[in-house]
Amino acid sequence: MDAHARLLELTQRLHHLNTQYYLHDTSEVSDQEFDQLLAELQSLEQQHPELAQPNSPTQRVGGTVTRQFAQAAHRYPMLSLGNTYSEDDLREFDERVQRGLEGAPYAYVCEQKFDGVAMSLSYENGALHQGVTRGDGTRGDVVTANVRTIRTLPLHLAGDCPAEVEVRGEVFMPNQVFDELNAEREQNGESLLANPRNAASGALKLQDSAQVAARRLRFYAYSVLTPGRHFTSHSQALEAATAWGLPVSATWRRCANLDEVLAYIHEWAQKRFELPVNTDGIVIKVDDLRQQDQLGLTAKSPRWAIAYKYPTAAARTELLRIEYNVGRTGAVVPVAHLRPVLLAGTVVKRASAHNANQIAALDLRIGDFVFVEKGGEIIPKITGVDLSARPAGAVPIVYPSACPACSTPLVRPEGEAHFRCPNERACPPQLKARLEHYVSRKALNIDGLGAETVGRFFDLGLVSTPADIYDLPQRRAELITLERLGEKSIDNLLAGIEQSKAVPFARVLFGLGIRYVGETVAQKLALHYRGIEAIMAASAAELAAVPEVGGVIADSLAHWAQQPESLALVQRLQAADVQVTVSGEPPQAASDRLAGLTFVLSGVFENYSREQLQELIQQHGGKITGSISKKLSYLVAGDNMGPAKREKALGFKVPIISEDELLALLPTD
Ligand code: IVH
Secondary structure (H helix, E strand, O other): OOHHHHHHHHHHHHHHHHHHHHHHOOOOOOHHHHHHHHHHHHHHHHHOHHHOOOOOHHHOOOOOOOOOOOEEEOOOOOOOOOEEOOHHHHHHHHHHHHHHOOOOOOOEEEEEEEOOEEEEEEEEOOEEEEEEEOOOOOEEEEOHHHHOOOOOOOOEOOOOOOOEEEEEEEEEOOHHHHHHHHHHHHHOOOOOOOOHHHHHHHHHOOOOHHHHHHOOOEEEEEEEEOOOOOOOEHHHHHHHHHHOOOOOOOOOEEEOOHHHHHHHHHHHHHHHHHOOOOEEEEEEEEOEHHHHHHHOEOOOOEOOEEEEEOOOEEEEEEEEEEEEEEOOOOEEEEEEEEEEEEEOOEEEEEEEOOOHHHHHHHOOEEOOEEEEEEOOOOOOEEEEEOHHHOOOOOEEOOOOOEOOOOOOEOEOOOOOOOEEOOOOOOOHHHHHHHHHHHHOOOOOOOOOOOHHHHHHHHHOOOOOOHHHHOOHHHHHHHHHOOOOOOHHHHHHHHHHHHHHHHOOHHHHHHHOOOOOOOHHHHHHHHHHHOEHHHHHHOOHHHHHOOOOOOHHHHHHHHHHHHOHHHHHHHHHHHHOOOOOEOOOOOOOOOOOOOOOOEEEEEOEOOOOOHHHHHHHHHHOOOEEOOOOOOOOOEEEEOEOOOHHHHHHHHHOOOOEEOHHHHHHOOOOO
């Protein structure tokens, strides 16, 4: 391939990867591969400057901004860091620093490179004023309300601090929180968060700061900027930040020379896994601020700092067997059981074996020596096979064609990664998982009847569908005979069942565990139809027209409604006095969610009349105005909105949102 074609290919690929990473929080390649592609493009551009494009990915620091938030310019641009993967590169960096400083003595500060989301916080007269994401490096999203939910972040700085302080740092989700949230999501049948970094980034983009608070984000400060010169060194700035009450990870160290830097890097190669947050390397910064100025910047990163990236942690071990787990929706997920091996500070016994295609692509066999990696994800995954060590007796994996639990032939719907057991009526792990989901916290939240107890009742044949739970009061005598279940627990459990009859319909609907019907969709459906009967009577096309309910969800609901068991279940729940309709007023109570915001409504709306939307905005503290100015918070656009209005809004950089996006701004319970 000639240089031009390769350059175009790389440009396209990197633009795509950037969009995926910054806008969709996904990454198809490792950071290392991304950096390699970028380095290749950079070198091609240097060799053929005539081919370089003004919008090349090499000319940008990073992502772009999303449109739901107001935006603000960064007072000082948010730069990125040059990366290295070898000690030789670090030596070269050190030599460049030495030359740049013309032989003057210098020292470094080493810090952990936290794997989260870069954030710029401004404090005015000691008070937290604004939090802005990195965005494209010059402008970012204003997410102040969301960063305020970070509990370890002081809203007021302690002690004597300059009137204007800008703190840069990393917002992250601690690994433990990530694990807990994912365990909860799994129980609720919700899609899992891919890794803690994506989870933090996704949380910061939520419109509802109450939901952000539930993500329990944290922050570590790694630089302090003030308009005047307040400090002479970076280490002094970190000490001041600590004294003002800002969270600064205690892991940083001043290093007198490169040898001390290398010692720090070696020391933290394993120790970093004991930290509450993922790190992907070490940042090395020249300590003296005047020397930083002297060294200056390149187009996108400082010459006085560099990031050293550790190679991805991998281990090699034996594949003992594959277990196939059946989830609530019937998805069959292969889990590899491994000879225990130490990887990134923990003993790994199990790893994801992805899916049938991946097993075939890797040509995985029982008895093989496989490579397992822990990337950004917490669950390790199999990334390859050591074919040179394949034992003679290695047994090819025959993916089951029948459900490991109920022997029903598996199906694989087109476009899906996993095989599925279609026996939703009677497949035991599916029934059990549905019961566990029904009693879970965000569904019926039945006191005294947790996942474990309901699972035990299922194993004993006491319950098999949610409706059976409401027959338990009549079976007190049977319950009493069970081990580890005293009178008091039974009273508690029965009281919990009684109380669950008051749980609002939206949560009951969510609790039914209909595929793709998560919490939000259940709320929207409840709001729209106000009862299960109307939902069951609706056609797939009608369902698909409800806001937030697309074709896939509508088909799944219609399929569920057609099953005779569904009707029987609903009738029994209704007979037991479980809420199968919305009682009283719509659940959206008035709030001050839109306080301080102004709206212009224009065009024809799909689900509500303009008057209804105006009333809704006012109920939540927002104001309606007639004309578009630069102070306007949002233009809500319906169909057939005049082009002049759109132009004007675009000119003033007023966000234009849809009816659905407006509704999404409102509280949901
Ligand atoms: S200093 C000009 N220090 O790494 C240098 N960055 O490519 C500005 N990061 O997204 C960054 N830990 O958010 C610095 N201890 C640390 C860091 C750190 C993580 C992130 C930063 C940025 C990226 C730089």
